[in-house]
Amino acid sequence: MALSSYSELLGYARERKFTVGAFNSFNMESLQAVVSAADRTGSPLIVQTYHAHMDFAGADYMRALCETASRHAKVKVALGLDHGKTYEQAVRCIEAGYSGVMIDLSSEDYAVNVAETKRVAEAAHARGVSVEAEIGKIFDADATPEEIATGYTDPDLARRFVEETRVDCLAVSIGTAHGFYTHAPKVNFDLLEEILRVVPCPIVVHGGSYTPDADVLRMVKMGVAKFNVGGEFFAAYKKTILGLLTGDFNREATEVMAAARAAIEKVALAKLKLLNAYRI
Numbered sequence: 433m434a435l436s437s438y439s440e441l442l443g444y445a446r447e448r449k450f451t452v453g454a455f456n457s458f459n460m461e462s463l464q465a466v467v468s469a470a471d472r473t474g475s476p477l478i479v480q481t482y483h484a485h486m487d488f489a490g491a492d493y494m495r496a497l498c499e500t501a502s503r504h505a506k507v508k509v510a511l512g513l514d515h516g517k518t519y520e521q522a523v524r525c526i527e528a529g530y531s532g533v534m535i536d537l538s539s540e541d542y543a544v545n546v547a548e549t550k551r552v553a554e555a556a557h558a559r560g561v562s563v564e565a566e567i568g569k570i571f572d573a574d575a576t577p578e579e580i581a582t583g584y585t586d587p588d589l590a591r592r593f594v595e596e597t598r599v600d601c602l603a604v605s606i607g608t609a610h611g612f613y614t615h616a617p618k619v620n621f622d623l624l625e626e627i628l629r630v631v632p633c634p635i636v637v638h639g640g641s642y643t644p645d646a647d648v649l650r651m652v653k654m655g656v657a658k659f660n661v662g663g664e665f666f667a668a669y670k671k672t673i674l675g676l677l678t679g680d681f682n683r684e685a686t687e688v689m690a691a692a693r694a695a696i697e698k699v700a701l702a703k704l705k706l707l708n709a710y711r712i
């Protein structure tokens with residue numbers, strides 16, 4: 433099956449009341465793991481490459497791997513760039529055959545974020561590729577809840593941004609953060625509700641790793657469209673490999689990689705269970 437756009441998957445998820453998992457992968461094993469989990473649970477999936485992994489993985493390699501995985505899977509699969517930093521990086525992914533790109537200039541001035549996001553949206557939409565952008569600041573998870581709150585998304589600004597840029601989905605800051613939390617996260621559900629009410633496009637929550645299951649379920653129920661998970665997969669992969677490499681050189685390399693792949697698949701299955709909890 434050819435790769436799907438974000439818009440197609442997010443529209444379908446809205447009808448069926450589930451949240452699309454957007455799972456990061458950076459090589460063949462991690463991609464096989466997340467697509468296999470999606471296939472086993474009948475969940476359409478967005479596979480993403482983190483911007484800083486792009487040079488390691490290669491956009492054309494990831495596209496080829498994802499297309500192959502998609503051919504083997506029964507579910508629809510999209511391939512996206514996560515936190516793209518420049519117009520040029522987004523265009524490289526579009527030209528390599530990605531079906532979605534995120535352009536994240538949320539740390540720039542509003543006017544720069546609008547202008548660059550608009551340019552990316554025009555280039556992407558001309559090729560049927562979906563675009564995600566970000567308003568507000570999503571912190572790393574070593575920030576305190578108070579620090580995280582300083583980056584909250586302003587709902588009215590978010591609405592204006594979507595109208596001006598015509599993006600297909602928007603990442604917002606509502607209390608989750610990237611990576612391993614050193615303080616328990618505090619999700620601001622009132623803010624999320626307001627954002628869902630006023631912003632005219634699907635809403636994306638980042639920082640899906642280690643966010644408590646009850647919070648994830650509540651966000652799913654409220655109608656979050658896309659839920660990003662990265663760090664928890666990377667940690668499962670590393671932990672498994674490092675655990676198997678303590679002096680036992682008789683193991684086959686394939687055995688080590690297969691175990692790392694299985695560890696990621698297990699995390700992905702647990703996340704997909706939450707994201708599909710209210711599916712009709």
Ligand SMILES: [Zn+2]
Nearest residue numbers: 610638639660
């Ligand atoms: Zn993110």
